Amino acid sequence: MIDRAWSLFFLMVPILGVGIFVWAMVGVYPMEGLWLPKNVNEYGVIIDNLFMFILYLTGVIFIITGIVMFWFLWKYSASNNAEPVKFTHGSHMLEIIWSILPSAVLLFIAIYQMNAWADAKMRRPMVTNADGEEVVMLPVARVTGRQFEWRIQYAGADGLLDTKDDVFTVNELHLPAYEDVVLQIHSEDVLHSFFLPNLRLKQDVVPGMDQYMWFKATETGSFDIVCAELCGWGHYKMRGQLTLESRERFDKWLANLRAEQLLSVFDPAADDGDE
Numbered sequence: 454m455i456d457r458a459w460s461l462f463f464l465m466v467p468i469l470g471v472g473i474f475v476w477a478m479v480g481v482y483p484m485e486g487l488w489l490p491k492n493v494n495e496y497g498v499i500i501d502n503l504f505m506f507i508l509y510l511t512g513v514i515f516i517i518t519g520i521v522m523f524w525f526l527w528k529y530s531a532s533n534n535a536e537p538v539k540f541t542h543g544s545h546m547l548e549i550i551w552s553i554l555p556s557a558v559l560l561f562i563a564i565y566q567m568n569a570w571a572d573a574k575m576r577r578p579m580v581t582n583a584d585g586e587e588v589v590m591l592p593v594a595r596v597t598g599r600q601f602e603w604r605i606q607y608a609g610a611d612g613l614l615d616t617k618d619d620v621f622t623v624n625e626l627h628l629p630a631y632e633d634v635v636l637q638i639h640s641e642d643v644l645h646s647f648f649l650p651n652l653r654l655k656q657d658v659v660p661g662m663d664q665y666m667w668f669k670a671t672e673t674g675s676f677d678i679v680c681a682e683l684c685g686w687g688h689y690k691m692r693g694q695l696t697l698e699s700r701e702r703f704d705k706w707l708a709n710l711r712a713e714q715l716l717s718v719f720d721p722a723a724d725d726g727d728e
């Protein structure tokens with residue numbers, strides 16, 4: 454009798470596992486807001502679809518294995534089977550099946566997600582330059598991860614980084630919404646991970662590498678910037694704020710900041726020696 458109770462106990466694994474996910478997805482008390490944060494990136498939909506596809510796929514496999522495990526425990530419980538245990542040295546056929554099946558599924562996911570990968574990592578937005586040529590869009594700002602903050606350098610009015618009109622902030626990133634935006638990310642010390650949950654963007658910031666991220670925000674508002682890579686004792690402090698606003702407000706904010714920084718003594722661009 455008691456081993457039947459154990460098989461019922463194991464049945465709770467798929468039931469509770471699925472139940473908790475559904476509870477969080479529906480967002481009923483006390484699980485409100487524990488599902489995915491709101492997506493505000495035009496390119497984020499494809500990431501969400503991929504996430505849900507993999508979740509459903511693994512969910513179905515999880516439920517099937519949970520139920521099969523319960524059924525075996527129930528059917529072959531010692532108190533109901535006088536027959537002694539039979540040992541086996543494995544089955545060639547079974548091993549082939551359980552090697553090929555997951556490989557085929559993984560290969561399918563690899564092909565299925567190619568477009569999402571290309572959108573996020575390869576198809577950097579293009580613009581037409583003065584000569585009428587299609588060129589890659591330049592970053593509006595460079596985000597530098599360092600222990601333990603995000604330093605942000607804006608290209609300024611000339612659209613070029615590392616020139617005299619650059620504007621600087623720390624942990625405060627303002628960007629225009631409703632248009633393509635490119636960011637350059639960079640590390641000054643160790644590995645960080647620049648994570649914008651609402652934009653479905655997360656990129657490891659690798660020392661020695663200049664990397665690019667892009668998005669097109671579908672609404673304005675204030676969102677989190679977090680570091681998603683344990684980068685030292687102050688990792689938790691690498692929290693910033695992303696403000697998405699209209700192009701007019703963004704331009705005004707940047708111009709104000711530029712004027713402020715011209716007045717202050719602090720001028721990191723001063724020792725560049727160029728221009």
Ligand SMILES: [Cu+2]
Nearest residue numbers: 645680684691
């Ligand atoms: Cu960090």
